[in-house]
């Protein structure tokens with residue numbers, strides 16, 4: 001589906017990350033984990049980039065995507081947008097989806113790769129699914145924990161959700177994990193890894209390294225769904 005959207009709300013998630021919301025057309029159906037393509041006029045050129053939907057299909061009024069601001073021309077054009085401005089949307093696309101088909105899932109996210117994971121966690125929580133979810137988030141620093149407050153709220157609503165956060169360049173005050181996601185970490189945080197369905201999203205090197213780890217744990221490729229945020 002293709003349509004023109006008007007920005008209805010802009011949410012600053014951190015110094016370098018913003019979410020953009022717009023009205024969800026009534027006939028726009030999507031699955032948690034899918035992405036859209038956003039086309040903007042950038043200095044007289046039409047440029048299109050893919051973004052995972054950070055909104056959930058249970059959120060009927062709006063669609064949302066969340067962009068890490070890079071200072072490059074497309075990013076700057078998006079960053080300068082205000083309420084009422086327009087962009088063109090096409091989608092939904094992507095097969096890294098969840099609709100309740102597996103009993104136990106593990107979500108491995110790196111940096112801005114949290115966006116489709118937020119969608120999946122919100123979907124399962126809003127639908128009161130009893131899916132056993134373990135979300136493992138790896139970020140650089142506290143600033144990147146953009147959905148932390150909302151995930152904390154979901155944790156109080158959804159007894160089947162568990163979140164493990166690790167920060168590789170945390171401030172001195174951080175008392176949580178500083179480890180990278182490794183085979184040891186997966187074995188420790190997901191002792192039942194052999195019976196889980198895996199979802200991975202992040203920059204391509206992170207996704208590749210997660211796939212290697214899961215293969216070394218003898219997880220078959222058919223149990224791994226992934227979205228590489230190509231462009232990073």
Ligand SMILES: Cc1cc2nc3c(=O)[nH]c(=O)nc-3n(C[C@H](O)[C@H](O)[C@H](O)COP(=O)(O)OP(=O)(O)OC[C@H]3O[C@@H](n4cnc5c(N)ncnc54)[C@H](O)[C@@H]3O)c2cc1C
Pocket residue numbers: 035049050051052053065066067068069070071072073074075112115116227228229230231232
């Ligand atoms: C399926 C999918 C889903 C995605 N979902 C998201 C999402 O939810 N959120 C999100 O933020 N992104 C997402 N992305 C990535 C997104 O599409 C963009 O590629 C990304 O945001 C970078 O776009 P940009 O225009 O800001 O940077 P670009 O200009 O495309 O630059 C990308 C990278 O290239 C390098 N680079 C480019 N130009 C220069 C230069 N002149 N000098 C030095 N280095 C340079 C930098 O490392 C830079 O970070 C997704 C990608 C895919 C494929």
